[in-house]
Amino acid sequence: MKPTWPSCHNKIKSTEIKNTNKKGIFFEVECPYCQTWIRLNKTQEIIKAAGISLFLITSLLNIFSIQSEYSLVFSTVGFVGIFIAMIITFFGKHEATK
Numbered sequence: 001m002k003p004t005w006p007s008c009h010n011k012i013k014s015t016e017i018k019n020t021n022k023k024g025i026f027f028e029v030e031c032p033y034c035q036t037w038i039r040l041n042k043t044q045e046i047i048k049a050a051g052i053s054l055f056l057i058t059s060l061l062n063i064f065s066i067q068s069e070y071s072l073v074f075s076t077v078g079f080v081g082i083f084i085a086m087i088i089t090f091f092g093k094h095e096a097t098k
């Protein structure tokens, strides 16, 4: 992930990020150059969390074989969920928190 900082427009490698902050489902990172904090757009963060939850829930349902006749459906839904979460992680719009 190489976000371009909205405040200083530097391209930041994930290895250069030293300070991160987790607020519930929201994940903030600090720019090593200008010390501003950015996070994913709130809507995207919620969709991402929903996608990951969907993946976890459907995976658990398949593991415990609850309603196993639907296991293919669960796998498909779970895959779509994690796919959406990945898309947002890599292409999501970041914004400054202040």
Ligand SMILES: [Zn+2]
Pocket (backbone or CB within 6 Å): 005, 007, 008, 009, 010, 031, 032, 033, 034, 035, 036
């Ligand atoms: Zn910056």
